Amino acid sequence: MDGLPAMLTPAQVAHVLGVHPKTVTRWAREGRLAPVMTPGGHRQYPTDGVLVFLCGTGFAEEAARTAVMNAVH
Numbered sequence: 001m002d003g004l005p006a007m008l009t010p011a012q013v014a015h016v017l018g019v020h021p022k023t024v025t026r027w028a029r030e031g032r033l034a035p036v037m038t039p040g041g042h043r044q045y046p047t048d049g050v051l052v053f054l055c056g057t058g059f060a061e062e063a064a065r066t067a068v069m070n071a072v073h
Contacts, residue, residue: 003069004047004065004068004069004072005047005072006046006047007036007044007045007046007047008044008045008046008047008050008068008071008072009044009045010024010025010035010043010044010045012068012071012072013033013045013050013071015071016050016054016067016068016070016071017050017053017054024045025043028043028045032053033045033049033050033053034046034049047068050064050068051064051065051068054067054068
């Protein structure tokens with residue numbers, strides 16, 4: 001997937017979206033983001049879902065991909 005990781009941590013998602021990690025958790029509870037639970041009980045977020053969320057807020061797809069790349073590198 002163009003060098004993008006398959007999954008993002010809540011901190012990485014928060015960085016991409018410019019919000020606090022607790023906001024990411026709240027949005028997951030509200031159904032705005034769909035986390036995947038790890039065997040250890042932690043949330044991780046599929047990169048594709050974060051990109052869709054960003055595009056839904058007005059980001060162009062390429063800008064959304066760039067924002068994710070900047071958050072993880």
